[in-house]
Amino acid sequence: MSSSVPCTIYRLLSTEYDLTSSEDEFLHFENPYQILIATILSAQTTDRTVNLVTKDLFARYPDPVSLSTARQQDVEKIIHRTGFYRAKSRNIIAAAQVLVNLYGGEVPDEINKLIELPGVGRKTANIVVHHAFDRADGIAVDTHVGRLSGRLGLSDESNPDRIEQDLLKLFPKKIWGDINGLFILHGRKVCRARKPSCSCCVLSSLCRYAALNTLQ
DNA sequence: AACTCGGGGCA
DNA sequence: TGCCCAGAGTT
Numbered sequence: 001m002s003s004s005v006p007c008t009i010y011r012l013l014s015t016e017y018d019l020t021s022s023e024d025e026f027l028h029f030e031n032p033y034q035i036l037i038a039t040i041l042s043a044q045t046t047d048r049t050v051n052l053v054t055k056d057l058f059a060r061y062p063d064p065v066s067l068s069t070a071r072q073q074d075v076e077k078i079i080h081r082t083g084f085y086r087a088k089s090r091n092i093i094a095a096a097q098v099l100v101n102l103y104g105g106e107v108p109d110e111i112n113k114l115i116e117l118p119g120v121g122r123k124t125a126n127i128v129v130h131h132a133f134d135r136a137d138g139i140a141v142d143t144h145v146g147r148l149s150g151r152l153g154l155s156d157e158s159n160p161d162r163i164e165q166d167l168l169k170l171f172p173k174k175i176w177g178d179i180n181g182l183f184i185l186h187g188r189k190v191c192r193a194r195k196p197s198c199s200c201c202v203l204s205s206l207c208r209y210a211a212l213n214t215l216q
Numbered sequence: 217a218a219c220t221c222g223g224g225g226c227a
Numbered sequence: 228t229g230c231c232c233a234g235a236g237t238t
Binding site: 044045046048049052080081082083084085086087088 | 220221222223224225
Protein backbone atom coordinates (compact mmCIF):
# COMPACT_ATOMS: atom_id res chain seq x y z
CA MET A 1 0.00 0.00 0.00
CA SER A 2 1.17 3.52 -0.74
CA SER A 3 2.33 5.36 2.35
CA SER A 4 0.02 8.26 1.46
CA VAL A 5 -3.14 6.21 1.81
CA PRO A 6 -3.56 6.79 5.57
CA CYS A 7 -3.11 10.51 4.96
CA THR A 8 -5.78 10.44 2.26
CA ILE A 9 -8.16 8.50 4.50
CA TYR A 10 -7.75 11.09 7.21
CA ARG A 11 -8.29 13.99 4.82
CA LEU A 12 -11.42 12.49 3.28
CA LEU A 13 -13.01 11.58 6.60
CA SER A 14 -12.18 14.98 8.11
CA THR A 15 -14.02 16.63 5.24
CA GLU A 16 -17.01 14.37 5.79
CA TYR A 17 -17.47 14.66 9.55
CA ASP A 18 -17.31 17.44 12.14
CA LEU A 19 -15.70 15.97 15.22
CA THR A 20 -16.08 19.08 17.35
CA SER A 21 -19.86 18.99 17.18
CA SER A 22 -20.09 15.27 17.89
CA GLU A 23 -17.98 15.71 21.00
CA ASP A 24 -20.17 18.41 22.46
CA GLU A 25 -21.70 15.81 24.72
CA PHE A 26 -18.51 15.53 26.69
CA LEU A 27 -17.63 19.20 26.76
CA HIS A 28 -20.09 20.12 29.47
CA PHE A 29 -18.36 17.91 32.01
CA GLU A 30 -16.26 20.06 34.23
CA ASN A 31 -13.34 17.91 35.32
CA PRO A 32 -11.51 14.59 34.82
CA TYR A 33 -13.53 12.99 37.63
CA GLN A 34 -16.81 13.64 35.84
CA ILE A 35 -15.37 12.52 32.51
CA LEU A 36 -14.02 9.30 34.02
CA ILE A 37 -17.31 8.37 35.66
CA ALA A 38 -19.39 9.32 32.62
CA THR A 39 -17.12 7.28 30.39
CA ILE A 40 -17.42 4.19 32.58
CA LEU A 41 -21.20 4.58 32.44
CA SER A 42 -21.14 4.97 28.65
CA ALA A 43 -20.12 1.38 27.99
CA GLN A 44 -22.63 -0.23 25.60
CA THR A 45 -24.85 2.83 25.89
CA THR A 46 -25.26 6.10 24.01
CA ASP A 47 -23.89 9.39 25.31
CA ARG A 48 -27.42 10.73 25.34
CA THR A 49 -28.56 8.07 27.77
CA VAL A 50 -25.59 8.76 30.04
CA ASN A 51 -26.44 12.45 30.00
CA LEU A 52 -29.88 11.63 31.39
CA VAL A 53 -28.34 10.59 34.72
CA THR A 54 -25.13 12.57 35.15
CA LYS A 55 -26.81 15.71 36.47
CA ASP A 56 -28.37 13.84 39.37
CA LEU A 57 -25.29 11.70 39.90
CA PHE A 58 -22.82 14.58 40.14
CA ALA A 59 -25.17 16.72 42.21
CA ARG A 60 -25.25 13.97 44.81
CA TYR A 61 -21.63 12.83 44.42
CA PRO A 62 -19.64 15.87 43.25
CA ASP A 63 -16.20 14.38 43.88
CA PRO A 64 -14.34 11.09 44.41
CA VAL A 65 -14.58 11.35 48.20
CA SER A 66 -18.37 11.52 48.26
CA LEU A 67 -18.74 8.77 45.68
CA SER A 68 -16.26 6.52 47.49
CA THR A 69 -18.58 6.34 50.51
CA ALA A 70 -21.83 6.03 48.56
CA ARG A 71 -24.24 3.14 49.06
CA GLN A 72 -24.41 0.98 45.97
CA GLN A 73 -28.17 0.82 46.27
CA ASP A 74 -28.45 4.62 46.04
CA VAL A 75 -26.14 4.82 43.01
CA GLU A 76 -28.11 2.07 41.26
CA LYS A 77 -31.31 4.09 41.53
CA ILE A 78 -29.68 7.08 39.85
CA ILE A 79 -27.87 5.33 36.99
CA HIS A 80 -30.41 2.57 36.43
CA ARG A 81 -31.25 3.69 32.90
CA THR A 82 -27.71 3.34 31.57
CA GLY A 83 -27.88 -0.46 31.68
CA PHE A 84 -25.51 -2.90 33.37
CA TYR A 85 -26.28 -0.77 36.39
CA ARG A 86 -25.24 -3.22 39.11
CA ALA A 87 -21.74 -3.73 37.76
CA LYS A 88 -21.40 -0.05 36.88
CA SER A 89 -22.49 1.09 40.34
CA ARG A 90 -20.08 -1.28 42.01
CA ASN A 91 -17.28 -0.23 39.67
CA ILE A 92 -17.59 3.54 39.94
CA ILE A 93 -17.74 3.39 43.74
CA ALA A 94 -14.68 1.15 43.82
CA ALA A 95 -12.92 3.36 41.29
CA ALA A 96 -13.61 6.41 43.45
CA GLN A 97 -12.10 4.57 46.41
CA VAL A 98 -8.94 3.91 44.41
CA LEU A 99 -8.73 7.57 43.40
CA VAL A 100 -8.98 8.60 47.04
CA ASN A 101 -6.64 5.95 48.43
CA LEU A 102 -3.94 5.90 45.76
CA TYR A 103 -4.05 9.17 43.86
CA GLY A 104 -5.07 11.82 46.39
CA GLY A 105 -8.52 12.15 44.86
CA GLU A 106 -7.15 12.95 41.41
CA VAL A 107 -7.67 11.06 38.13
CA PRO A 108 -4.36 9.68 36.80
CA ASP A 109 -3.55 10.66 33.22
CA GLU A 110 -1.78 7.46 32.16
CA ILE A 111 -3.38 4.53 30.32
CA ASN A 112 -1.59 1.99 32.50
CA LYS A 113 -2.92 3.51 35.72
CA LEU A 114 -6.43 4.12 34.42
CA ILE A 115 -6.68 0.52 33.25
CA GLU A 116 -6.21 -0.65 36.84
CA LEU A 117 -9.42 1.10 37.91
CA PRO A 118 -12.49 -1.13 38.27
CA GLY A 119 -14.69 -0.87 35.18
CA VAL A 120 -11.94 0.68 33.08
CA GLY A 121 -10.46 -1.34 30.20
CA ARG A 122 -8.23 -0.30 27.35
CA LYS A 123 -11.03 1.38 25.40
CA THR A 124 -12.34 3.41 28.30
CA ALA A 125 -8.80 4.41 29.32
CA ASN A 126 -8.11 5.75 25.84
CA ILE A 127 -11.35 7.70 25.85
CA VAL A 128 -10.62 9.25 29.23
CA VAL A 129 -7.12 10.36 28.23
CA HIS A 130 -8.47 11.80 25.01
CA HIS A 131 -11.33 13.75 26.55
CA ALA A 132 -10.06 14.59 30.01
CA PHE A 133 -6.46 15.43 29.13
CA ASP A 134 -6.88 16.48 25.50
CA ARG A 135 -4.36 13.95 24.34
CA ALA A 136 -4.32 10.55 22.62
CA ASP A 137 -1.84 7.92 23.77
CA GLY A 138 -3.51 5.17 21.76
CA ILE A 139 -6.57 4.26 19.72
CA ALA A 140 -9.62 2.55 21.22
CA VAL A 141 -10.34 -0.38 18.91
CA ASP A 142 -14.05 -1.10 19.15
CA THR A 143 -16.06 -3.07 16.61
CA HIS A 144 -16.26 -0.09 14.24
CA VAL A 145 -12.54 0.63 14.25
CA GLY A 146 -11.73 -3.04 13.84
CA ARG A 147 -14.17 -3.50 10.96
CA LEU A 148 -12.95 -0.43 9.05
CA SER A 149 -9.31 -1.34 9.54
CA GLY A 150 -9.97 -4.74 8.03
CA ARG A 151 -12.07 -3.58 5.11
CA LEU A 152 -9.62 -0.81 4.22
CA GLY A 153 -6.72 -3.23 4.42
CA LEU A 154 -4.99 -1.23 7.15
CA SER A 155 -4.59 -4.31 9.34
CA ASP A 156 -4.86 -8.05 8.82
CA GLU A 157 -5.03 -8.77 12.54
CA SER A 158 -8.05 -9.91 14.52
CA ASN A 159 -6.86 -9.11 18.03
CA PRO A 160 -7.84 -5.53 18.97
CA ASP A 161 -4.50 -4.90 20.65
CA ARG A 162 -2.63 -5.88 17.50
CA ILE A 163 -4.96 -3.83 15.30
CA GLU A 164 -4.18 -0.87 17.53
CA GLN A 165 -0.44 -1.41 17.08
CA ASP A 166 -0.87 -1.40 13.30
CA LEU A 167 -2.92 1.79 13.35
CA LEU A 168 -0.48 3.57 15.63
CA LYS A 169 2.27 2.92 13.10
CA LEU A 170 0.21 4.08 10.12
CA PHE A 171 -1.03 7.39 11.54
CA PRO A 172 0.95 10.22 13.21
CA LYS A 173 0.36 10.48 16.93
CA LYS A 174 -1.22 13.90 16.86
CA ILE A 175 -4.22 12.62 14.88
CA TRP A 176 -4.78 9.37 16.81
CA GLY A 177 -7.71 10.85 18.67
CA ASP A 178 -9.29 12.23 15.50
CA ILE A 179 -8.83 8.95 13.65
CA ASN A 180 -10.52 7.18 16.51
CA GLY A 181 -13.54 9.45 16.42
CA LEU A 182 -13.75 9.55 12.61
CA PHE A 183 -13.56 5.76 12.25
CA ILE A 184 -16.33 5.30 14.78
CA LEU A 185 -18.59 7.86 13.10
CA HIS A 186 -17.97 6.38 9.67
CA GLY A 187 -18.38 2.82 10.88
CA ARG A 188 -21.70 3.65 12.44
CA LYS A 189 -23.22 5.70 9.63
CA VAL A 190 -21.73 4.35 6.39
CA CYS A 191 -19.40 1.39 6.81
CA ARG A 192 -21.94 -0.62 8.77
CA ALA A 193 -21.45 -4.25 9.63
CA ARG A 194 -24.64 -5.38 7.91
CA LYS A 195 -25.47 -3.26 4.88
CA PRO A 196 -22.60 -0.85 4.25
CA SER A 197 -23.34 2.11 1.96
CA CYS A 198 -20.34 1.72 -0.28
CA SER A 199 -21.99 3.83 -3.00
CA CYS A 200 -22.09 6.80 -0.61
CA CYS A 201 -18.68 6.21 0.95
CA VAL A 202 -15.94 8.81 0.46
CA LEU A 203 -13.34 6.08 0.88
CA SER A 204 -14.77 3.66 -1.68
CA SER A 205 -12.15 4.44 -4.34
CA LEU A 206 -9.36 3.17 -2.11
CA CYS A 207 -11.24 0.35 -0.37
CA ARG A 208 -10.90 -3.29 -1.41
CA TYR A 209 -14.14 -4.19 0.29
CA ALA A 210 -16.07 -1.53 -1.64
CA ALA A 211 -14.62 -2.81 -4.92
CA LEU A 212 -15.78 -6.29 -4.00
CA ASN A 213 -19.12 -5.20 -2.61
CA THR A 214 -20.19 -3.13 -5.62
CA LEU A 215 -19.56 -5.93 -8.11
CA GLN A 216 -22.78 -7.27 -9.48
C1' DA B 217 -13.13 -17.90 23.11
C1' DA B 218 -17.55 -17.72 25.02
C1' DC B 219 -20.62 -15.82 28.17
C1' DT B 220 -23.03 -12.46 31.12
C1' DC B 221 -24.63 -8.13 32.44
C1' DG B 222 -29.33 -4.50 30.50
C1' DG B 223 -31.97 -0.42 29.67
C1' DG B 224 -32.92 2.99 26.01
C1' DG B 225 -33.34 4.53 21.21
C1' DC B 226 -34.50 3.91 16.65
C1' DA B 227 -36.12 2.11 11.93
C1' DT C 228 -39.64 -6.38 16.86
C1' DG C 229 -34.82 -6.55 15.90
C1' DC C 230 -30.65 -4.41 16.16
C1' DC C 231 -27.32 -1.32 18.18
C1' DC C 232 -24.86 1.40 21.81
C1' DA C 233 -16.29 4.81 21.86
C1' DG C 234 -17.16 -2.58 27.14
C1' DA C 235 -15.44 -5.11 31.12
C1' DG C 236 -15.03 -9.09 34.03
C1' DT C 237 -15.43 -13.93 34.73
C1' DT C 238 -15.03 -18.77 33.42
